[in-house]
Amino acid sequence: MRIGKEKVSRISLAPVMLALSLAAGNFALTPSAYALSELHKIPGQPNDQPAQGSAQGQSQPQGGTTPGVPMADPLVNSQNSQGVDKTPGTQDNSKPVEVIYDISKAPEPVRKMRQQIVEAAASGDLERLRPLMGTGAEQTQVTVGEPTEDPIGTLKDLSGDPDGDEILAIMLDIVSTGFVHVGQGTADDMYVWPYFAEKDLKSLTPPERVELLRIVTAGDLSDMQEFGGYNFYRLGITPDGKWKFFTAGD
Structure with a gap:
């Protein structure tokens, strides 16, 4: 899974690094690979807007987990911004949330x-997800900005392999983490995975870093800490059981 993302990263960073090297009179090209750089493929995704998240109060793992799949769901909270499309699940993260x-x-x-x-x-x-995604205004959002007519086709395009296996593996990893409940009592009431979107990544405990590294690479984590927050895939489900989004970004 990470091999596919890092491959895209090397390709997308090469033109930028070359331009910088030539401007400095240095013809050596040394691109760094970050798997999350592949997110530039997502239509309408802003890649240069910083995001931040914070959360306090984490509960200990308990029972009720799905066999073979670790339990949990985090949510995406990032700074509000005007005039820019926001990743679904992002919200005011000034209030601490409980990791469940x-x-x-x-x-x-x-x-x-x-x-x-x-x-x-x-x-x-991948097609087994289609019945879960709804249609029309209730369709699960898989890109930031304008909705796509074919969410399954879009997910397949985002995957690092032709069959969509990588995106399915990422999805499983995401819903295997802790989650958060946000927006209680509002139209944005949501259960969101993973909880890292609500955390200050520079303050992660060693166990939390290990859990995050099950989803992203060490290079990704370093990049996120510099960026200001979690900006990989997140998944949201409304209290009445509608699958609201599965998107990536800040």
Whole structure:
């Protein structure tokens, strides 16, 4: 999974590094590879806007996990910005949120949708996600900005392999982490995975860093810390069980 992302990263950074080297009179080219640089492929995704997140109060892992898949869901909270499309799930992160590992604390519709996503992704058949994504205004968002007519086709295009296996593996990794419940009592009420989008990545504990490195590479983590927050994939489910988004960005 990471090999595919780093390959894209090397390609996308090469023109920029070459231009800088020539301007300095130095013809040596030394591009650095960060797997998250592949996110430039997402239509409408702003790649230069900093994001930040913070969260406090993490509960200990408990029972209720899905066999073979670690439990948890975080959410995406980033700074509000005017005139720029925001990644679904981002919100005001000035208030601390609780990281939850016990899926039984989520409403039954949320638990059911998460389980269906896990089963579909684990099957290796991208098409099994389609019935879970809804249609029209209720369709699951997979890109930032304008909705796509074919979310499954878009996910396949974003994957590092022709069959979409990589994106399914990423999806499983995402819903296997701790999660957060945000926007209670508002139209943005949501259960979001992973919780890292709500955390200050520079303050992660050693166990939290290990958990994040199950999703991204060490280079990605370093890049995120410099960037100001988690900017990889995140997944959101509404309290009534609608799969709202699976997107990447800040």
